[in-house]
Amino acid sequence: MTSQLLHLSTEAPFQCLSLTGELQRFVQVHGERDGAVVVSTQHTTTAVIVNELEERLLLDLQQWLRQLAPPTAAWKHNDLELRPGIPDDEPRNAHAHLQALLLGHQTTVAVSNGALQLGRYQDVILVELDGPRQRRVSLQWLSA
Numbered sequence: 803m804t805s806q807l808l809h810l811s812t813e814a815p816f817q818c819l820s821l822t823g824e825l826q827r828f829v830q831v832h833g834e835r836d837g838a839v840v841v842s843t844q845h846t847t848t849a850v851i852v853n854e855l856e857e858r859l860l861l862d863l864q865q866w867l868r869q870l871a872p873p874t875a876a877w878k879h880n881d882l883e884l885r886p887g888i889p890d891d892e893p894r895n896a897h898a899h900l901q902a903l904l905l906g907h908q909t910t911v912a913v914s915n916g917a918l919q920l921g922r923y924q925d926v927i928l929v930e931l932d933g934p935r936q937r938r939v940s941l942q943w944l945s946a
Contacts, residue, residue, distance in 0.1 A: 804832040804943040812933035816864050820855050821926040821939060825911060825918055828941045835916050836946040842908040843939050847898035847932035849905030850939070855925040867931070871900035898932035905929055910944075 806828055810819060825839055833839070843850050853859070877896030882888060911926060912919040920926070928939055 806941045808939040810937045812930040817930040818860050819928045833943050838910050838912050838944040840910050840942040849902045849929040850909050851927050854923040867901040871897045873897040895932045901931045
């Protein structure tokens with residue numbers, strides 16, 4: 803199996819970054835004609851989704867996530883004084899963990915004849931939920 807680790811920098815608390823170009827390059831360099839690419843985030847406050855990378859839809863996504871897991875709610879994970887052994891710079895980010903659970907940490911994209919099998923409006927997207935930060939995304943080739 804072939805794999806690659808992407809290193810990305812996010813610039814905002816909520817941000818959506820297209821990974822599709824990186825997947826295409828990965829398939830061209832490491833892939834075969836047919837198979838699949840597994841895309842996984844290595845963080846509990848990011849997600850990987852397949853959807854349309856359209857500005858107004860992304861604003862709707864952000865609003866929807868805030869409604870389901872608002873940053874200002876009284877989440878137990880944010881009771882930092884009750885959690886032993888945490889770093890001094892630990893953020894109050896329970897909402898980001900919960901939002902990531904809603905979206906998921908991984909997706910698989912089929913490859914046929916060397917091309918990603920994505921629809922016209924589909925992008926593979928890293929969703930930052932607790933940025934800005936340095937992030938890692940794993941790409942793994944699966945042979946057919």
